[in-house]
Amino acid sequence: MKKREENLLNCVIKEHIRTGQPVGSDLLAGKHGLKLSSATIRNEMAELEKRGYLTHPYTSAGRIPTEKGYYFYLENFLEEKELDKKIKNNLKKVKKQFKKSPQFLLKEIAKILTESSEGTILVSSQPHDVYFTGLTNLFSQPEFREFGLISHLSRVIDHFDEQIENIFTQIDEEVEVMVGRKNPFNEECSMIITKYHLPEGSKGIIGILGPMRMDYEHNLALLKYIKELLNRPAA
Template identity: 45%
Template structure:
């Protein structure tokens, strides 16, 4: 991929994460100070579409990232995490009367801050989750079919977590799983990490449009504090 196409893809994904609306060439030129014409941007977008990184949901609409687009973005453009000092301090302030309660309270804060679903597995048969309403309030779940699909996943959460324990060896570092790689739902993404020396998994589940930099930062920092 050419460098200018790489930068353009980053801009499209960053904007789509923010707005949840198809991204047009005119907006990109204006908002991201691209020193080219909208026509040039449209040509580059056509190339990105041919490569399978973006698509046009309907005629005259802007572009939306594909699963491969998000994977390229995470692999090549995600430099560390983007967690601010305020969120780090909030995580540090989370308390609990027991270690288990502290983990649950940490999950509640992460779900609140990320607007995603947080799942804590203390074992394949001992699962806590929070943030379902956050997740279902996002635009991706306005369609009834998507809500039904994810509800089925939640109903069989123990089976999915069991597969996580058996399919993935350690999660010593947080792992981002997108689309077909995601054990929870093919239309979503997840970030999974294991708390060292404990058989506890932290899992964040959200749409592929999630803010990967911020969410990875939340999981990484929580993992560090809880170990």
């Protein structure tokens, strides 16, 4: 892919993550350091669509990223992000407050994750033992306002425990990103998930489920910090 096409794809994805709306050439012209005319941007976006990185809803002239586009973004443009100090301090306080009660600790951390990630949070200490919160975050996203899709997502959520059993054996120790069809819960969503180990010996998985246009940089920073915090011996 040419450098100009890479930069344009990066801009489309970042703009779509920010707004949740299809991105048009007029919006991009002059933004993000793109010194290109609207006509040139339209031609480049059409080429990116032909190659499978972008698509467009039939009701809009703007483009949105495809699963292939998101993976290109994750592999080439993702930047390490430092987690906000306020969020870190809140998580540390919860860890200290509930250090002798792992079950309550994980639920309180899930609540903070829900607010900070704007996603649905799953926590499981063992297969068939699943706690999730933040469903309103998922259903309030513009992508999921169609009744049919909401109904489908609801059925998926009803079977979280069945999927969790498979997830336990599939993921390794690193924080993992699953986009679209690689996400076992729903191909319309993305999942960032990892295993955790508590100092007293218990372990499990914790993850953020959200739309494919989730803020990957922020949510990865969240889960990486939480993984490290949970693994750390209590002060």
